[in-house]
Amino acid sequence: MPNSYEIAVFAGDGIGPEITDPTVKILNDLSAKSSGYSLNFTAAPAGAAHYAETGESLPAASMETARNADAILLSAMGLPDVRYADGTEISPQIDLRKALTLFAGVRPVTVRPGQATPLKIPAGKEIDFVLVRESTEGLFYSQGTGEVSADEARETLRITRDISEKLFRFTFDLARQRRRQGRGPGRVTCVDKANVFRAFAFFRELFDAEAAKHPTLTADHAYVDATALWMVQKPWDFDVMVTENMFGDILSDLGAGLMGGLGLAPSADIGLEHAVFQPCHGSAPDIAGQGVANPFAMLLSAAMMLDWLGVKHDNEDLRRDGSRLREAVEAVVAKGTVLTQDLGGHASTNEAAEAVSAVLVLEAA
Ligand code: ATP
Numbered sequence: 001m002p003n004s005y006e007i008a009v010f011a012g013d014g015i016g017p018e019i020t021d022p023t024v025k026i027l028n029d030l031s032a033k034s035s036g037y038s039l040n041f042t043a044a045p046a047g048a049a050h051y052a053e054t055g056e057s058l059p060a061a062s063m064e065t066a067r068n069a070d071a072i073l074l075s076a077m078g079l080p081d082v083r084y085a086d087g088t089e090i091s092p093q094i095d096l097r098k099a100l101t102l103f104a105g106v107r108p109v110t111v112r113p114g115q116a117t118p119l120k121i122p123a124g125k126e127i128d129f130v131l132v133r134e135s136t137e138g139l140f141y142s143q144g145t146g147e148v149s150a151d152e153a154r155e156t157l158r159i160t161r162d163i164s165e166k167l168f169r170f171t172f173d174l175a176r177q178r179r180r181q182g183r184g185p186g187r188v189t190c191v192d193k194a195n196v197f198r199a200f201a202f203f204r205e206l207f208d209a210e211a212a213k214h215p216t217l218t219a220d221h222a223y224v225d226a227t228a229l230w231m232v233q234k235p236w237d238f239d240v241m242v243t244e245n246m247f248g249d250i251l252s253d254l255g256a257g258l259m260g261g262l263g264l265a266p267s268a269d270i271g272l273e274h275a276v277f278q279p280c281h282g283s284a285p286d287i288a289g290q291g292v293a294n295p296f297a298m299l300l301s302a303a304m305m306l307d308w309l310g311v312k313h314d315n316e317d318l319r320r321d322g323s324r325l326r327e328a329v330e331a332v333v334a335k336g337t338v339l340t341q342d343l344g345g346h347a348s349t350n351e352a353a354e355a356v357s358a359v360l361v362l363e364a365a
Contacts, residue, residue, distance in 0.1 A: 114335070266303070
């Protein structure tokens, strides 16, 4: 059927299945009510619990489901007491990122009315920016293979023309889409350390070459240390930022801190063909099985998925439902009466998700 999209669902570990179920239910409801698209979901078993049971963390069949899907929805994977024989953590989401060349880690940072934030936001200002973290190379290039001797340790930072060009093209396109949606002035900031490292001067040179192809967008640069300061002092000034893997890893946690924690922080890992959408938080084993996990970051990630599919396939209904789902979560947060414990409330996972469904139903009525 045209406009029918396959979604691979990695329910994962810990609270993963608890937040996946209501998310898939809401997506199914949206899809059932739309005449412009339909979604089909296929479960993809993987993760630490699966490894403990079967000896496989990412079975070939699940990888195949991911490869064949139009988009991948993933909750959280990994458990502290289940590890590979060499002691490393089980994180199939990182394997997926590498196998599917998902070079752009997209981390939106938004603070909406009613949302707790450690910052004092001046009247008339709003935090709504996106951090794009390169996710396949940079200082993570030699992850697990760094050289360590008795007197010295070395890791390699790698920046390639191929990945950087794809990354910057993606980032400028994202800034243009956001401007179209009224979510930013169309400005891209390259975050680097070009004053100290030749690799970052190269990164910046490639950024400038891409910027020259987008005369209607604004491009500028910032050093990563100054960016950390400005993210606290004036985060409302940013629109889209793009940076290297390790810098992005650190700055995205700073971004989650501005949002009042991980409970409202969605993310996407995007490549040319594939994309994984998952909340920034982990599997939260300390609260698993209690039905109290916050489903909002997962729902916001699902909203990003609808938006991405809508842009990729030029499907207005998917884009509209992506915005509706995001705005429904924001409306529940702004109202503040149905919140899970991490946001200071007493609601269960299902009650919080039902509050979002109720906003979507009311809106459609
Ligand atoms: P990882 O290394 O896998 O990213 P982590 O060790 O950083 O994970 P999380 O699993 O994200 O940690 O949990 C950190 C804390 O945040 C825990 O106390 C957990 O209960 C809480 N937490 C994380 N996600 C949620 C959620 N969706 N709802 C409520 N609390 C959460």
